[in-house]
Amino acid sequence: MPFVQTVLGPVADTDLGRVMAHEHVFSLQPGGWMGTDVDAAVAALLPLRDLGFGTVVDLSPYGVVGRDPDGANAVALREVAVRAGLHIVAGTAVYLESFAPDWAREASVEELAARFVRDATVGIGSTSVRAGVLGEQATGLDTISPFEERAFRAALQAQRETGLALFTHTTHGTMAHEQLDLVVAEGVDPGRVVVGHLDTQLSADLAQSLLDRGALIAVDTIGKQVWDFFLGPVGGDRAEGEFAKQAFFRADTRRADLVAGLVERGYVDRIVLAQDLTGAECWMNPDTHGRLGYRYLAEVFVPMLHERGVDEDQVETMLARTPARLLAVA
Ligand SMILES: [Zn+2]
Secondary structure, three states, X not given: OOEEEEOOEEEEOOOOXXXXXXXXXXXXXXXXXXXXXHHHHHHHHHXXXXXXXXXXXXXXXXXXXXXXXXXXXXHHHHHHHHHHOOEEEEEEXXXXXXXXXXXXXXXXXXHHHHHHHHHHHXXXXXXXXXXXXXXXXXXXXXXXXXXXXXXXXXXXXXHHHHOOOEEEEOOOOXXXXXXXXHHHXXXXXXXXXXXXXXXXXXXXXXXXXXXXXXXXXXXOOOOOOEEEEEOOOOOOOOOOOOOOEEEEEOOHHHHHHHHHHHHHOOOHHHEEEOOOOOHHHHOOOHHHHHHHHHHHHHXXXXXXXXXXXXXXXXXXXXXXXXXXXXXXXX
């Protein structure tokens, strides 16, 4: 019988409810990407239960968005799951090169793949919390560095060995086809791969071309209309002077247009939705994540989809059936 590996152990794939498919529950406080604030996570997640959600997928890679560099605080996800009354599925991955821990940057493809497999079969870091999904595995803005390619190939090799689904991070939606080229090169079924952050690009043609190669896509930054970020980690000894940043505006009305258009074209069972809510962006999005937190998707975005002709059953496919299919392993 298919099951889903949560931080508290296996559960039936029929028991997930709606699924927030790409979140970071220890990154809800602005002012730093580290910090295991269980109380804040529980308070933020509790409203999801009244909106039909039973599961949250925490896709935090080693060393960023709330996951310790050695994965030790993955164990705290158990307390969040118990107190919030939600299933939590933990991912494992390494992020963009500039954010990755030293041990990962120095590792070979084989060593990284072995790490990810161990995370799924024994436990993340030194914990006994098993990863139930791979990701978010990242590639850069218009480029894939040699390290990012090694790590991406390692995640794909771990996918083949474990059968777990792989969720990716694209930076501004770039390098998505290059990710799928690696998927094909490593002999992975694109139907087990979700190309992430396609709504930071908002190109229906791009989304459809990825779907037509057999992959799934994630519209997973819903509510993050304004985004402004450093291209490398902040802190340490910064050089005085100018530095590079990226910023954009992506309206949720256009995210809804994208989803509704793809649903109309028959892709409803290969789209997943999420907010990728992190405290670092709440202040820039006061009317979405700032005011409503995790409630935004169900309370505001789903009605936008209905206005565009997406029916309730199609919403349940995207929020419940497709994530369950992805997260289930035999
Ligand atoms: Zn993310």
